[in-house]
Amino acid sequence: MTGIADTSFDPVRATEHLRFVRRIYQMRTLGLGTGFFAVAGVLYEHDASAWVWALLFANGYLWPPLAYLLASRSVDPEYAEYRNLVIDSALGGIWIAVMHFNVVPSALLAVMLSADKISVGGWRFFARTATAQALTCATVWALLGFAFAPDSSMPVILASLPFMFVYPMAISSAAYGLARKVVRQNKQLDQLSRTDPLTGLQNRLHWDDSATATMTYCARSSKGAALILIDIDRFKEINDFHGHLVGDAVLRRVAGTLHEVVRLTDTASRIGGDEFALILMDTGLDAAVAIAERIRNAVEDARFDEAPALRCTVSIGVATTGPKTISAAMWMRHTDTALYRAKQLGRNAVAVAED
Numbered sequence: 001m002t003g004i005a006d007t008s009f010d011p012v013r014a015t016e017h018l019r020f021v022r023r024i025y026q027m028r029t030l031g032l033g034t035g036f037f038a039v040a041g042v043l044y045e046h047d048a049s050a051w052v053w054a055l056l057f058a059n060g061y062l063w064p065p066l067a068y069l070l071a072s073r074s075v076d077p078e079y080a081e082y083r084n085l086v087i088d089s090a091l092g093g094i095w096i097a098v099m100h101f102n103v104v105p106s107a108l109l110a111v112m113l114s115a116d117k118i119s120v121g122g123w124r125f126f127a128r129t130a131t132a133q134a135l136t137c138a139t140v141w142a143l144l145g146f147a148f149a150p151d152s153s154m155p156v157i158l159a160s161l162p163f164m165f166v167y168p169m170a171i172s173s174a175a176y177g178l179a180r181k182v183v184r185q186n187k188q189l190d191q192l193s194r195t196d197p198l199t200g201l202q203n204r205l206h207w208d209d210s211a212t213a214t215m216t217y218c219a220r221s222s223k224g225a226a227l228i229l230i231d232i233d234r235f236k237e238i239n240d241f242h243g244h245l246v247g248d249a250v251l252r253r254v255a256g257t258l259h260e261v262v263r264l265t266d267t268a269s270r271i272g273g274d275e276f277a278l279i280l281m282d283t284g285l286d287a288a289v290a291i292a293e294r295i296r297n298a299v300e301d302a303r304f305d306e307a308p309a310l311r312c313t314v315s316i317g318v319a320t321t322g323p324k325t326i327s328a329a330m331w332m333r334h335t336d337t338a339l340y341r342a343k344q345l346g347r348n349a350v351a352v353a354e355d
């Protein structure tokens with residue numbers, strides 16, 4: 001802790017805060033717009049003076065746009081909006097006292113002003129706003145000589161109905177929208193955490209899950225799958241001679257070749273620096289070797305604008321699931337041995353795991 005406030009501008013957070021201000025503006029417009037009628041029913045019965053009506057009108061229809069302007073133009077829109085929410089509660093407290101605690105609209109005001117605070121800032125924020133509400137309510141109640149008339153007439157109840165129905169629906173709909181957003185963002189995060197940023201293929205994490213899931217599926221369905229391990233030959237030399245940017249282009253080209261051969265049910269992953277894995281579902285050894293040869297040929301034929309003289313090859317090991325591969329780790333080891341043999345054969349070769 002340096003004790004110095006962090007004043008740096010974060011555009012992503014600023015956009016989030018403005019979105020929050022807009023969301024609250026919509027909720028406030030709806031809540032106060034319908035809440036106006038709940039209070040108006042009581043004011044009508046009390047034969048309230050013109051200035052009280054003017055204040056109610058200002059609170060119901062002028063305060064929402066004013067609060068929006070104040071928050072959206074503030075240096076710290078989020079902080080300003082939280083302050084506006086406290087003001088909402090304080091104003092609500094005033095109206096409860098002005099209504100002499102007429103039970104239906106007063107209870108509605110108290111409940112709605114509590115529910116939206118909890119949904120926005122949790123119980124601690126609710127405690128702050130409830131305190132503000134209680135203070136203004138007590139002050140105005142004292143100024144009005146502790147007037148107390150809790151009975152609600154039918155017209156007052158009817159005038160409260162729009163607020164009673166519309167506002168909770170809006171709060172629920174906003175909460176549902178936020179929950180869906182969280183689910184969507186979690187999916188995106190999961191996708192990102194499983195993707196190799198350089199090649200767009202699945203990363204090692206996903207490969208481990210896919211290999212295990214494939215083994216389970218094969219054991220249950222008595223179907224087979226093939227695993228192809230691909231390693232770029234002398235990749236270190238490519239990096240050393242042409243530079244890492246060209247090395248990256250080679251990695252992307254090999255990944256592009258894998259993208260071209262996979263079907264929806266297959267999985268292509270980058271599982272190491274220059275090592276790739278392909279799981280082919282429902283595929284026998286011959287078909288897997290044919291695909292491995294296609295990959296080997298495609299990489300051999302590849303040319304690179306960044307390094308026209310560069311020729312690149314891959315060594316490939318192939319193994320299918322079978323009695324010897326009772327776990328994903330064993331399947332991997334089996335295929336790795338085949339890949340090692342392909343390297344021993346002089347590289348740019350495809351080798352099959354021995355039974």
Ligand SMILES: Nc1nc2c(ncn2[C@@H]2O[C@H](COP(=O)(O)OP(=O)(O)OP(=O)(O)O)[C@@H](O)[C@H]2O)c(=O)[nH]1
Binds near residue numbers: 233243244247251272
């Ligand atoms: N450009 C680039 N290079 C990487 C990346 N990740 C790992 N490498 C490099 O990949 C190289 C892998 O080299 P080795 O494992 O020695 O293998 P090799 O040179 O291909 O040798 P053989 O496999 O025996 O043919 C290392 O030099 C790593 O620095 C990457 O994301 N980009």
